[in-house]
Amino acid sequence: MNKQLKLILITSSIIYAVLFSSASWAQTVLQEIQQTGVLKVGIRKDAVLFGYEDGQGWKGYCTTFADSLANSLSRQLNRTVTVAAVRSTIQNREAIVRNGNVHIECGPNTISSAKEKVENIKYSQAFFITGTQLIVKNQNRNVSLANTSIGVLQGSANLAAVARVYPRAEIVQFPERYLGITAVSNGKITAFAGDTILLVGEAVRQGLPVDNFALLPSQPLSCDVYGMILPANDSQWQNTVNSFINSSEGKQAWGTWFGGLVPYLKATIDYCTK
Known part of the structure; x- marks a missing residue:
């Protein structure tokens, strides 16, 4: 076998191996x-x-x-x-x-x-369909959120909606959703923003009585379809x-x-x- 033919065969084998090495390819x-x-x-x-x-x-x-x-x-x-x-x-x-x-x-x-x-x-x-709302303790349901502290999850789409509607609020970003809900429960921040279903779900997971909280505003800041x-x-x-x-x-x-x-x-x- 001459060197040129041998080189062609080796090259072809390499290409084949690369393309078809995964059993699930194609x-x-x-x-x-x-x-x-x-x-x-x-x-x-x-x-x-x-x-x-x-x-x-x-x-x-x-x-x-x-x-x-x-x-x-x-x-x-x-x-x-x-x-x-x-x-x-x-x-x-x-x-x-x-x-x-x-x-x-x-x-x-x-x-x-x-x-x-x-x-x-x-x-x-x-x-599923949900929207951006803010969870607050019932005692704060009538408080203006314009100049309060509002938490959001880092990297979430909710940040833009909160910044647009509450430009003067102090926005606090949390790496985990449960930390934000805990901060609301402990009074460290006034509100935490997120998708309605995820706010309710996290409160349920923590064993917090859902009736102790309110979701604001009644019309969500944005609508999200999952x-x-x-x-x-x-x-x-x-x-x-x-x-x-x-x-x-x-x-x-x-x-x-x-x-x-x-x-x-x-x-x-x-x-x-x-």
């Missing part, structure tokens, strides 16, 4: 799940009611949704499908989907067509997830975690859906 999500029997789901550790850890593993809507989806896929694919939970964060939620580390990221992800293009991901259809993060170029998987969200099993998972909170969320839902 596979659809359903094909990969059929092959592995594993549904990989990104779940937050601190988005109470959606996904959180309590020392005994993950809990929340996303765990119930993932388990129910896996059961549905088991019937669809005629094989047992189990769930592998992967911790996701605000910072990595798009990347872990885009890189194939998870098949779906379930969390309070505000749907944004601009972000779909920038991050090369796709959102599922909406499964979708799950999916791979951009897999319409089959997108249709599968969207169909399950609309299914009786999908709605049952929703009702398990959010059904009892509808009275607290009704004003926001009504405003944001009118």
Whole structure:
């Protein structure tokens, strides 16, 4: 074999290895799940009611949704499908989907067509609607917030809404949502801003009586529609997830975690859906 032919064969082998080294390369999500029997789901550790850890593993809507989806896929694919939970964060939620580390990221992800293009991901259809509000102790429900201290979660979209509406307020950023709710409860700040459902959820997780707090203003500062993060170029998987969200099993998972909170969320839902 001459040196030129040998070089061509070696080069071809390297290219082939690079392109096809991943078993899931060019596979659809359903094909990969059929092959592995594993549904990989990104779940937050601190988005109470959606996904959180309590020392005994993950809990929340996303765990119930993932388990129910896996059961549905088991019937669809005629094989047992189990769930592998992967911790996701605000910072990595798009990347872990885009890189194939998870098949779906379930969390309070505000749907944004601009972000779909920038991050090369796709959102599922909406499964939740909420808005930016501020949680205060009942004794402060009639206090003007214009010159008070207002907490927000670092890196959250709520910061812009608070700064726009309360430009003279002292804005205090917290690395974790629970720290902000605790600061309100202890009187260290007057209010903490966030998505309505996440504020209520964190108060519930801390065992704080929800009736001791108020959500202001009655009309939220902004409306946010949540979708799950999916791979951009897999319409089959997108249709599968969207169909399950609309299914009786999908709605049952929703009702398990959010059904009892509808009275607290009704004003926001009504405003944001009118």
